[in-house]
Amino acid sequence: MHRDDVTDWLDGVGPAGLDRPEVGALLVAMPSLGDPGFERTVVLIVGDFDDGYQGVILSEPTRDDVRTALPRWWRSALPPRKLHRGGPCDPELVLCLAVGRKGLDVPGLVEVKAYRHQSLYRVEGDVDPDVILPSVAGVRLFRGYAGWDPGQLEYEIALGAWLVVPSVADDAVSAVSATLWRTVLSRQVGGAAFLRACPDNPARN
Structure with missing residues (x-):
């Protein structure tokens, strides 16, 4: 596939996508991104602030077992029960997402996205896992996060990078998170769906 062909595909993905980033939406890395740290990743936007957006990479499980790294969270960690690489910012920080029924009023849980039958929550602050775990169906833990300054993410999207x-x-708790990039693209329409079969460097094909 030539670079011009990739550009044509990207021009045709509009109906499948959203007009702008929003909390709870996914950022799917496009071949034109050009950043090896985000190659073929899927990022969930978990927060928008005056100083930009925050997200976590959903598609990169590490070899670090939750039982070893954070044993108190092990019993509610969802398969594959590995810490995930959340992004390049503050890699020593561990972020936690939880899934549970809608409308939970539990200290430390902040709703990110409400779906039809359940909600996705951020776990914030110095939370005792024994307090929240009885209320949720499971958690996923991420080392680090992805961050964008004001206007940066919108600019990258306009360039066709995401x-x-x-x-x-x-999506946030997929048991096969390593395959999420192709999975998310496969449920899109138009050119975006075909990108799942795109080689690692489409300009060389």
């Missing part, structure tokens, strides 16, 4: 699409309830 496809912004709605998330579904299972």
